Amino acid sequence: MPGGYVGKVAFIDLTKKKVSVQPLNMEWARLYIGGKGVAARYLLEYLPPGVDPLSPENLFIVMTCPANGTFAPASPKYPVVTKSPLTGFWLDSHSGGAVGVELRYAGFDGIIVSGKAEEPTYIYINDGTIEFRSAKHLWGLKVSEARKAIKEELGDPQVKVMTIGPAGERLVRYAIVDSEGRQHGRGGAGAVMGSKNLKAIAVRGTGSVSVALPSEFERIVKEMEEKDIFRNPEAEFGIKWGSISLGWFTNEAGALPTLNFQTGHFDMYNGIDALAVAKVRVKRAACKQCPIGCHNWIFIPSGKYAGTLTEGPEYETSSLLGSNIGIGDIGALGKLNYLADELGLDTISLGGVLGWASELYERGIITQEDTGGLDLRFGNDDAYVILVEAIAYRKTPFTDLLAEGTRRACERLGRGSCRYAVHVKGLELPAYDPRAAPAMGLSYAVADRGGDHLRSWPIGPEVLGRYWLGAKPIPIERFSPENKAIIVVQQEHQYAAKFALGVCDFCCWDNERLSLLAWAVTGFEEFKDVRNFELAGERIVNLIRVFNVREGMSSKDDVLPPRIHEDPHTSGPTKGRVLPREWFEKMKKEYYELRGWDEQGRPTKETLKRVGVDEGVFKFMGW
Amino acid sequence: MAYKILVFDSGKCTGCERCVLACNYVKTNVYGTRDSRIRVFAWRDTGDFITTGCYHCDPAPCMEACGVDAIYRDPKTNAVVIDYRKCINCKACVYACPYGAITLGSEGKVIKCDLCGGDPACVKACNYGALRFEPPERVGLDFAFQYAAMVKVKADISKRVWSGIRPA
Numbered sequence: 122m123p124g125g126y127v128g129k130v131a132f133i134d135l136t137k138k139k140v141s142v143q144p145l146n147m148e149w150a151r152l153y154i155g156g157k158g159v160a161a162r163y164l165l166e167y168l169p170p171g172v173d174p175l176s177p178e179n180l181f182i183v184m185t186c187p188a189n190g191t192f193a194p195a196s197p198k199y200p201v202v203t204k205s206p207l208t209g210f211w212l213d214s215h216s217g218g219a220v221g222v223e224l225r226y227a228g229f230d231g232i233i234v235s236g237k238a239e240e241p242t243y244i245y246i247n248d249g250t251i252e253f254r255s256a257k258h259l260w261g262l263k264v265s266e267a268r269k270a271i272k273e274e275l276g277d278p279q280v281k282v283m284t285i286g287p288a289g290e291r292l293v294r295y296a297i298v299d300s301e302g303r304q305h306g307r308g309g310a311g312a313v314m315g316s317k318n319l320k321a322i323a324v325r326g327t328g329s330v331s332v333a334l335p336s337e338f339e340r341i342v343k344e345m346e347e348k349d350i351f352r353n354p355e356a357e358f359g360i361k362w363g364s365i366s367l368g369w370f371t372n373e374a375g376a377l378p379t380l381n382f383q384t385g386h387f388d389m390y391n392g393i394d395a396l397a398v399a400k401v402r403v404k405r406a407a408c409k410q411c412p413i414g415c416h417n418w419i420f421i422p423s424g425k426y427a428g429t430l431t432e433g434p435e436y437e438t439s440s441l442l443g444s445n446i447g448i449g450d451i452g453a454l455g456k457l458n459y460l461a462d463e464l465g466l467d468t469i470s471l472g473g474v475l476g477w478a479s480e481l482y483e484r485g486i487i488t489q490e491d492t493g494g495l496d497l498r499f500g501n502d503d504a505y506v507i508l509v510e511a512i513a514y515r516k517t518p519f520t521d522l523l524a525e526g527t528r529r530a531c532e533r534l535g536r537g538s539c540r541y542a543v544h545v546k547g548l549e550l551p552a553y554d555p556r557a558a559p560a561m562g563l564s565y566a567v568a569d570r571g572g573d574h575l576r577s578w579p580i581g582p583e584v585l586g587r588y589w590l591g592a593k594p595i596p597i598e599r600f601s602p603e604n605k606a607i608i609v610v611q612q613e614h615q616y617a618a619k620f621a622l623g624v625c626d627f628c629c630w631d632n633e634r635l636s637l638l639a640w641a642v643t644g645f646e647e648f649k650d651v652r653n654f655e656l657a658g659e660r661i662v663n664l665i666r667v668f669n670v671r672e673g674m675s676s677k678d679d680v681l682p683p684r685i686h687e688d689p690h691t692s693g694p695t696k697g698r699v700l701p702r703e704w705f706e707k708m709k710k711e712y713y714e715l716r717g718w719d720e721q722g723r724p725t726k727e728t729l730k731r732v733g734v735d736e737g738v739f740k741f742m743g744w
Numbered sequence: 745m746a747y748k749i750l751v752f753d754s755g756k757c758t759g760c761e762r763c764v765l766a767c768n769y770v771k772t773n774v775y776g777t778r779d780s781r782i783r784v785f786a787w788r789d790t791g792d793f794i795t796t797g798c799y800h801c802d803p804a805p806c807m808e809a810c811g812v813d814a815i816y817r818d819p820k821t822n823a824v825v826i827d828y829r830k831c832i833n834c835k836a837c838v839y840a841c842p843y844g845a846i847t848l849g850s851e852g853k854v855i856k857c858d859l860c861g862g863d864p865a866c867v868k869a870c871n872y873g874a875l876r877f878e879p880p881e882r883v884g885l886d887f888a889f890q891y892a893a894m895v896k897v898k899a900d901i902s903k904r905v906w907s908g909i910r911p912a
Contacts, residue, residue, distance in 0.1 A: 191775045192765050192869075219786075226776055265789035278785060279777075302788030327850070329768070329776025404791050405872070407760035412871040414758040418791035432791060 124333030125187030125642040126150055127230045130163070131251055133244065135317055136177060136236030140251045145230045151645055152735055154621035155230070156186035157213040158661040160202035163233060164211075165668050165741060174206040174309075175292060175316040177237035183224065183283070183322070184231035186623025187642045190222040190330045190410070191338070194346050195628035197222050197409040198620065205308040206294045206316075207470070207526050208547040208571040210669045210678075212308035215575075215620060217408030218300025220324055223281040227326030234317065243284075243321040245275065248328060256320035261287060263463045264299040271323050284321035285311040286465025288513040292316055293524040295470035295549075299462070302432060303408060306467045308548060308570055309526075333644025341637050349629040350412055359627050362395040363405075363415040364436040369394060371440070374584050375695030376557035378550070379444045380499050381476030382543045382684055385554045386693020389449025393439050397451045406432065408625070415627060419455055425502075426452035431459035434468075437574075440552035441472025446479055447499030457505060464513035470526060471512070473549025475505060477527050480541050487534075493517045543682045545572030546674075555685050557695045558583045560605035563708040566679045567609070567722075569665045575626055577612035579605065602704035606711035611655075618658030660732040663716075663724050667734075671741050676722035679709060747822040748877045750857075750864060752795045753886065757874035759786045759793040763866035767857075770865040772850070779849045781857040782866050782875075795874060797866075798845035798857035800824045806856070809840030823859040 132141045149162045160182045172178040181203050188196035199221030205212035224232070228249040241256040259267050264286040271282050281301050289296035289311030296311030297304045305311075314320075332338045350356045358366045368390065371377045375385035391397065398417055407414035421429040434442070434454055442457045443449065461468045481487045482497035489496065495504045511520040522530045528547040531539040543550050548571030555562030560579035568576040582588035583599050588608055595604055615632055622639050629635055636654035640646070647653040666674075686705070689697045713720065717728030726744055767780040777783075782797040804824045807815040814830035815837060817823070826837075833853055838846045849855040857864075867877045876886075 192762070192769060269789065301786070327776070327778040329772070329774035329778065329850075331774045335773065405758050406791055406793070407758035407872075409759075409761050410765060411760050412762065414760065414872060416758075416791075430790060 124331050124644050125191075126155070127185075127225055127228055127330065129229050131229050131232045131246075133232055133234045133251060134236045135234060135238040135242065135253075135319060138238075138253050142229075148735060150643075152657070152733065153661055153664065154187065154618060154639065154643070154657055156184055156198075156621040156623055157200045157202060157215075158617070158621035158657070158664070160184035160200060160213065160231065161211070161661065161665050161668060162735075162738075163231075164202055164204075165664070165671070165738065167233065167235075168204065170671050171673075172204065174204045174209060175312060177317065178235070179204050179313055179316070181234040181310070181313050181317060181319070182231060183221070183234075185221045185225050185229075186621060188623035188638065190225045191332055191642060192342055192410065193338075193624070193638060193642065194342060194350060195408075195411045195413055195625040196623045197411065198623050198625050199224075200620070201298055201305045201310045203310055203313045204672070205310075205548070205570065206292070206312045207309045207528075210546060210571065210672050210674055211569050211665050212310060213570060213620075214298070214305040214307050214310050216298075216300045216303040216305045217411065217625060218283065218303035218305075219281045219409050220283045220300045220322070222409050223324040223326050225326065225330050226328045227324050228328050232322075234319065236317065238318040241318050241320050243271065243319065243323060246322065246324045246326075248326055259320050260290060263287065264465055265302075265463060267321060268299070268301070271321055275323060275325075277325055280323050280325045282321055282323045285314045286463060286513065288465040288524075289315040290320070291513070291515045291524070293466065293513060293515065294526045294529070295467040295474075296465050297462075297467050299465065304462065304467075306469065307573060309467070311465050332642045334641045337637075338641035341634065341641050345629055345634055345638065346412060349631060349634065355630070356413060356628060359413045359415045362399065363417045364627065365398050365417070365434065365439055366395040367436040368439055370584070371553060371557075371580075373694070374557050374580075375690060375693040375698075376554045376561070376580060377444050378440055378476075378543075378552050378554050380447055381445060381473075381480040381541065382550070382554060383480070383688065384691045384693055385557050385695045386690075387444035387449065390444060392449035393434070393443040393451050393454050398434065398439075401451055401455070403430075411625065411628075413625075413628060419451070421452045421455050424450075424452045426456040429455045429459055431455055431462065433462070434458045437552045438468040438472070441469045441476070441549075443472075445472045445476040445552075446505060448502055448505070449500070450502070453502035453505075457502070457509060460506065460509045464510065466509065466513055469551050470549040471509065473543060474512075474523050474527055474530070475508065477531070477538075477542055478508075478523060481538055484541075486536050486538055491519055493519050540683060543684055545681060546678055548572045550682070553580050554690075554695075555681065555700050556690055556698045559600065559602060559700050559704055560608055560708065562681050562685060562700045562705055563605060563712060564609050564612075566681050566705070566709065567712060569662070569669060575620075576616055577609045578616075578626075579608045579612060582608055600698070602707045605708050606715055609712060610715045613662050614655045614658035616658070617661040618654050621657070621661055656732060660734055663729060663732050664734055664738065666718070666722075666724050667729070667738055667741055670723050674722070676709070676713070676720065679722055681705060747820070747862075748879055749883050750797070750800070750859060750867065751876040751878050751883060752797065753874050753876065754794045755874075755890070756872050757784065757793040757795050758872050759784055759788075760872075762869040762871070763795070763875055766865040766869035770860060771855070779855065781845075781855060796843060796845065798824065799843065800857075800859070805840040805842060806837035806846060809836045811836060818858070821859045821862040823857070825858040826854065826856060828853070
């Protein structure tokens with residue numbers, strides 16, 4: 122087995138309670154590196170088209186990446202992959218929790234879970250053996266309680282647990298999967314686990330992994346640490362403050378979603394910014410094998426929420442559960458963050474849903490009759506705290522509605538409320554407002570899992586005004602559609618390949634070094650050339666597009682919510698700005714051309730041949 | 745007395761386990777946790793991380809428990825190390841160690857920290873200052889300073905207001 126891979130994938134059928142361990146398809150591993158790339162190929166092959174995401178037929182895949190569990194810096198990230206209950210399309214959701222690494226030590230590259238258990242179950246994977254255990258006594262427990270109970274039951278403190286909270290059990294469509302205190306947040310993977318009656322996956326491994334070229338690997342790791350982490354100003358922000366430091370940048374740029382995306386600048390942001398977090402920070406923490414250590418543990422010492430101890434808030438949380446719902450107090454933000462994590466809700470989507478509900482309330486579209494007596498004004502944290510818990514348990518008809526996510530909720534509610542719903546393909550937008558950074562709009566619209574910031578991040582080059590195309594910088598005009606599609610395309614390649622390798626988005630932006638890392642870990646000679654690494658990224662992007670096209674995606678889905686085009690920002694440095702439709706259409710057209718997709722957003726046969734997907738993919742396009 | 749001391753400062757530990765990976769790699773050339781001489785226990789619900797390993801006690805219970813004198817003190821590093829030529833793998837040292845610092849490795853032999861012959865890999869892997877290799881005269885200074893800084897905050901000496909810190 123070449124280094125970097127364990128070589129085994131477990132197919133777990135919950136209905137029949139059967140496990141079949143099969144060798145990893147090395148042809149696919151070579152083409153799609155690992156993680157989301159390989160998982161995409163498995164999902165395409167084994168998931169029948171058009172299944173309901175919350176039905177037993179849907180697959181729940183945990184796939185690790187080649188760099189997981191090695192000494193490569195900031196590389197413990199691994200995805201859960203499934204068909205999203207929120208969007209109905211592709212979903213991969215990464216976290217740096219310790220389960221992925223442990224799964225490799227336990228002797229598996231990945232597990233593919235299908236079917237539905239008769240009663241609440243959890244899976245225990247222990248050094249190559251897989252057993253089903255009853256989770257009746259765990260059903261209903263919050264995330265940290267369930268994790269603790271499983272560790273006590275198995276009698277091993279080093280067991281790593283991946284679990285859902287009450288929200289996942291009740292099929293809230295944006296429920297998370299918690300992996301040792303880090304969250305697979307977006308897209309509702311928790312609801313998929315809940316629909317399978319699968320409470321948790323506990324993993325213990327005492328094995329080991331190795332890399333293909335140890336001495337090269339050591340050299341490259343050293344180089345990455347020196348250049349990408351310790352002497353890199355971008356990484357330094359992560360080391361010093363954590364992701365929350367991004368808020369200073371976006372608030373100044375007018376890209377901070379505020380009051381359900383009505384504006385891009387929040388006046389009370391200094392109550393929840395990185396400095397406010399640092400004041401109540403009690404500890405730093407890190408994902409496995411990471412020298413950056415971006416997690417903040419905060420403890421609220423006084424006020425209404427005194428005694429709250431939680432990890433976070435990350436930048437996205439501070440924006441969506443902070444400025445987007447009018448909260449400018451670190452105590453309230455910490456409490457909401459804590460509740461969302463413990464109950465198992467995605468803080469980004471939750472913030473989008475709450476912001477949407479608050480705007481409807483302020484506009485008089487819904488009243489206290491609908492909300493069950495709650496006063497949902499922006500910034501009313503008492504109401505939000507009650508509401509979050511009620512959403513997770515689907516306590517009232519109103520929270521049952523909110524638990525469906527903004528797209529389904531607005532369609533069911535009617536009353537013109539969809540005008541205020543801010544989502545792409547059903548996934549609520551994260552914390553970079555496209556009106557302040559037009560390319561971000563394109564990035565959201567074409568991202569494989571819906572409105573998401575982790576497929577490309579063009580706001581950086583846009584606001585800085587510089588972008589390096591190869592060795593030479595090209596000028597970037599911030600408020601213009603020119604030269605934007607190329608940034609999104611290239612960044613998508615980088616992110617796809619990097620995530621498939623297992624490297625965190627918070628580290629290492631140099632393709633050459635990433636490519637060499639891939640070469641040293643896997644031993645595949647082609648990665649000595651950086652172009653092949655980028656091509657692998659392009660291959661993964663196209664492969665996932667094939668999956669999405671098969672599930673019915675076309676260019677009419679690659680659109681932005683009307684608010685972005687029609688409602689100008691009401692304050693801040695970007696006051697009066699919208700993202701004009703013509704700009705967006707121009708960028709999108711350019712993007713499709715650069716990608717080699719037709720006008721409907723379908724990859725052409727030539728494109729698929731050029732990027733080199735395996736022959737088996739063509740049948741899914743009907744060729 | 746030129747030897748240095750391995751200092752565990754768990755208050756700074758972030759739970760990244762790079763020390764564990766480094767230790768395991770130095771001893772076995774693969775990445776894992778089984779053969780690591782150092783361990784990190786994580787409580788992810790409260791953010792607590794505790795690093796444990798060998799403290800190289802003097803007198804060392806493991807050394808006294810060993811019936812065949814296979815454990816000795818390295819004169820160069822002052823580390824307590826196992827002489828595998830004499831070791832009969834009876835595991836008496838495992839039971840004697842009050843800290844659980846001696847375990848069974850993947851090859852079935854008892855294993856323990858030997859300070860890598862005076863240049864510990866775990867310390868080089870730690871970026872957070874949670875593991876340090878310090879000369880004896882330095883040991884304890886950081887902990888004392890941390891305590892002093894805490895008292896300073898409580899007492900608020902900068903404003904010359906004594907808020908009543910008394911011995912417990």
